[in-house]
Amino acid sequence: MSAAPGRPRQARARGGGRLTPARIGIYAFLLTAALFFLLPLYIMLVTSFKTMDEIRLGNIFALPLSVTLEPWTIAWSQACTGVNCNGIRGGFWNSVLIVIPSTVLPILLGALNGYALSFWKPRGSQALFAILMMGAFIPVQVMMYPLVRILAGIGLFSSLPGIVTVHIIFSMPVMTLLFRNYYLSIPQELFKAARIDGGGFWRIFAQLMLPMSTPMIIVAAIMQVTGVWNDYILGLVFAGRDNLPMTVQLNNVINTTTGERLYNVNMAATILTSMVPLAIYFFSGRWFVRGIAAGAVKG
Numbered sequence: 001m002s003a004a005p006g007r008p009r010q011a012r013a014r015g016g017g018r019l020t021p022a023r024i025g026i027y028a029f030l031l032t033a034a035l036f037f038l039l040p041l042y043i044m045l046v047t048s049f050k051t052m053d054e055i056r057l058g059n060i061f062a063l064p065l066s067v068t069l070e071p072w073t074i075a076w077s078q079a080c081t082g083v084n085c086n087g088i089r090g091g092f093w094n095s096v097l098i099v100i101p102s103t104v105l106p107i108l109l110g111a112l113n114g115y116a117l118s119f120w121k122p123r124g125s126q127a128l129f130a131i132l133m134m135g136a137f138i139p140v141q142v143m144m145y146p147l148v149r150i151l152a153g154i155g156l157f158s159s160l161p162g163i164v165t166v167h168i169i170f171s172m173p174v175m176t177l178l179f180r181n182y183y184l185s186i187p188q189e190l191f192k193a194a195r196i197d198g199g200g201f202w203r204i205f206a207q208l209m210l211p212m213s214t215p216m217i218i219v220a221a222i223m224q225v226t227g228v229w230n231d232y233i234l235g236l237v238f239a240g241r242d243n244l245p246m247t248v249q250l251n252n253v254i255n256t257t258t259g260e261r262l263y264n265v266n267m268a269a270t271i272l273t274s275m276v277p278l279a280i281y282f283f284s285g286r287w288f289v290r291g292i293a294a295g296a297v298k299g
Contacts, residue, residue, distance in 0.1 A: 043267075095228075102163075115205050222280055
């Protein structure tokens with residue numbers, strides 16, 4: 001008698017794997033979307049390993065007849081980025097110097113803001129949070145000229161501390177929102193128990209909340225690293241000639257108007273510039289999804 005109710009469930013379980021028209025449509029859409037995004041990457045990759053004589057044949061989808069690594073060497077250490085012909089190697093290290101403080105400091109400040117707004121809730125915290133969120137919807141271009149005047153007035157314009165300060169300013173709304181939502185999902189009883197045990201503002205934050213924030217710290221780090229690394233306009237305006245990030249130097253390599261246009265070198269330089277964000281997403285994608293889910297319990 002007990003086996004009969006189980007048969008429909010087993011039948012439904014077996015039927016769930018059948019190819020229905022709706023499922024075929026979903027697979028077709030996903031395959032088309034994957035091809036749409038992967039095809040340019042494939043073209044860039046195969047072109048970067050071809051010689052210019054082979055590229056002139058026009059077979060952009062064909063695999064290279066003779067693989068060469070010379071375009072990668074030229075892009076890294078010999079391509080001209082303006083008057084200097086040292087490749088995009090210098091831009092890579094400039095980007096590293098910009099990304100590290102522009103990731104660590106916003107995460108710490110965002111975690112601190114979210115912690116204060118979630119548990120301590122000072123007077124006017126809701127109004128402060130609303131004003132902070134308004135900053136996330138103001139276009140970068142609107143605030144660019146005032147920031148140029150302010151940074152020039154205090155002597156930080158066209159410097160490494162200046163571009164880091166700009167990235168911190170523009171990342172504060174999102175970082176605060178991420179950590180505030182995450183801390184709202186933590187039971188208040190845990191915070192109250194720490195208060196009863198004599199914990200103060202900084203001690204609870206450093207010894208309790210921050211160690212519990214690992215999933216959200218990973219999410220924030222992925223978002224901040226990729227956002228700062230891929231930035232072009234802020235680096236072009238605020239970094240200065242000696243601190244230009246990799247994206248700006250890539251633009252200088254591709255848009256050069258002197259000599260022969262080396263498409264294989266351009267493709268190699270583009271892949272080298274995008275390699276860090278791609279590696280982060282490939283190796284940390286599952287952590288990103290977990291962290292977003294952990295911070296989406298309450299709003």
